[in-house]
Amino acid sequence: MNPTRTLLPMLGHTRGGRSAATCHFKCADACTKPDCNTSSNSYFKDVAEQALSRRQMLGLGAIGASALVVGPQLFGAQQANAAAPLTLAGKQPAGGGKLGFTAIDPVSRSVDDLSVPEGYEWHSIIRWGDPLFKKTPVLDPTKQSAKHQGEQFGYNCDYLDIIVDKYSGRTGVLVANHEYTNEDMMFDAAWFEANKDEARRIAMNAHGFSVVEITRKKNEKKWTYVQGGERNRRITLSTEFRVDGPAAGSELLKTAADPTGAKVLGTLNNCSGGTTPWGTVLSGEENFDQYFRGRGTAEEARYGIGTAATGRGWEDTDPRFGLNHEGFENEANRFGWIVEIDPQNPNSTPVKHTSLGRFKHEGANVRIAKNGKAVAYSGDDSRFEYVYKFVSADTYRKNDRRHNMTLLSKGDLYVARFTGNSPASQIDGSGALPSDGAFDGTGTWLPLVVGGKSKVEGMSVDEVLVYTRIAADKVGATKMDRPEDVEPSPVSGKLYIALTNNSDRGKAGKEGAMEQNPRVSNRDGHIIELTEAGNDATATKFTWNILLVAGDPKINSSTYFSGYPADKVSPISCPDNLAFDSAGNLWISTDGAPSTIGYADALHKVTLTGKDRGRVEQFLAVPTGAETCGPVVHDKDGSVFVSVQHPGEGGSFAQPASLFPDFAKDAGSAARGQFYGPRPTVVQVFAPASNNGKGKGRGKGHQG
Secondary structure, eight states, rough: OOGGGGOOTTTOOOOOTOOOHHHHHHHHGGGSOOOOOOOOOOOOOHHHHOOOHHHHHHTHHHHHHHHTHHOOOOOOOHHHHSSSSSSEEESOOOOOSBOOOHHHHHHHOTSSEEEETOEEEEEEETTEEEEEEEHTTOOOOOSHHHHHHTTTTOOSSEEEEEEEOOTTTTEEEEEEEOOOOHHHHOOOOOHHHHHHHHHHHHHHHHHHEEEEEOOOOOOOOOEOTTOOOOTTTEETTEEEEEEEEETTTTTGOOOOTTTTTTEEOOSSSEEEEEEEESSEEEEESGGGGGGGOOOOOOOHHHHHHSSSSSSOGGGGGGGGGGGTSTTOOTTTSSSSSEEEOTTOOOOOOOOEEEEGGOBBBOOOEEEOOOEEEEEEEEBBBBBOEEEEEEEEEEOOTTTTTTHTTTTTEEEEEEEEEEESSSGGGGSSSSSOOOSSSSOOOEEEEEEETTTTTOTTOOOOHHHHHHHHHHHHHTOOOEEEEEEEEEEOOOOTTEEEEEEBTTTTTTTTTTTTOTTTTSSSSSSSSSSEHHHHEEGTOOSEEEEEEEEEEETTTTTTTTOBBBBBBBGSSSOOSSEEEEEEEETOOOOESSSSHHOOOOOOEEEEOOOOSGGGTOOOOEEEETHHHHHHEEEEEETTTTEEEEESSSSSTTTTTSSOOOOOOTOOSSSGGGGGTSSSSSSOOEEEEEEOTTTBBOOOOOEEEEOO
């Protein structure tokens, strides 16, 4: 057994099928540590007792109130689209019709396969360790090196996009980031102990991004990746990033290695992301705290950085990960940003955008407002943290990519305050609906930086951007239940916010239930639907409602699906990444369902309009130990793409808990180019041409 496994604080404390290894390697056992947000800001009760109507609370009058209901509920998707903002972006649908399928039954968390609807099949496009360049060797765990890993597909793929070249339709690029590594599963225990520095450098190079060209044959749906493609690229912890925005060059970002405070080597713990209207890819640096050994400052504590030796021990191999090393006190301040890469240019320098603030970004998604401003939305993925938006100073120019790539460099930053419209006494923490029949209310985007000036008393602009959590505390933002993906609908313009869970809500000394977070011990999470005033992305007022309160209705009476019958939905828990199809349906991938409802993590479709609003239908389930990440829906082609992250987590190199995706069953398989054990993988699920997405019933796919 790998000695690292004896250091897992969550052993014996996880519920259901959640692996203690996932807690350890993904977020450094965050559940065992105190919540970082100890502020006492809360404004819900002051307003909620008034139980005002939406119109009164917004102060918009008849015109503003009526604008909020213009959408597909009344006019249909075509007319709603005409009223939508100029451009929306994220994981854009490929266009065309709906993806036809019959929901599969929930799948046991012990099933080591990808389960898909009848009439569909699946194949792996690219796996951890697959070579990106012509002379790169295939993965051989007995001969792995940092150099090899820096030229191979990275570990634990999360955010994903499939960007098809418009001129051909049969070529494109696959972009994936790599959130974290699990050294127990990557390395033989004895080899790791004898080669710790090299193993750590391998792990460093398994982080970052992979960009690979993809292709498919004429009249075929199946995509394959191109080894040696001209746009292929690996971005790792040795790749130079340019720092831009108001905090670039700040004293808070300078180190001995970079006295300019304007360039950083590498990116860490990249989680979700988004593709911009100008074709670049954004990604959020999330649980970066776990990589640094801190000095014990209040600022470090607010971001979860501890003073003990880290579990990874990188500070012993590279001094910049030890903040107590002279000259590297600010190194952690150089992580926690939104990064932007150009997948079309392998020689471009990626950027860290300080204008969007520093926190544990799940990701960022951009829409273009009616006045042409680029607006980016982000969630801070920790318990009791906040939702943010950025509004660019300049405007979008069609067909001017060079200009548009500067839009996130300068602008205004806001954080959300939510208020409910029901009496506080009716929000009792059980999840029971208030008397008006909905969890809903209004909200305000509170300014942090506007017009290049700080709006936070006692903090300069660079302090607000480097210590954004502290700034948001000061202005009284609303604490949420792990806000993860924040996605604008490409049809209606409404925002959807995934609140994954918060089992600490309502515990002694911690904030209790509020209408926007209506359950204590919220283990299953919920989804908020947010409409900005006038459907204007630059507005500072909004209304909101809870689309669904997740869980398994058979075992949890507090679930809610916008009025859709709870006995007719697929159970869903721990919403994480979001996407849309061309008809405007919401797709939700999950992270944590094995420990809450006992089923494998999955991908679900949710109807947002009409009589079926709130209907949840399960499309697929991932293998044992895995998380569903980065859904991309190309429904015109009858295809869905997902990143299957950490399959078999909880096993070890010597005793794998999964054999996905190759199901190689002998150690000699490495000699045949197959790794004996699980490999994080990007998967395509598709209906063959003869089916065209009209599958019925439930079935399993097969690996390609």
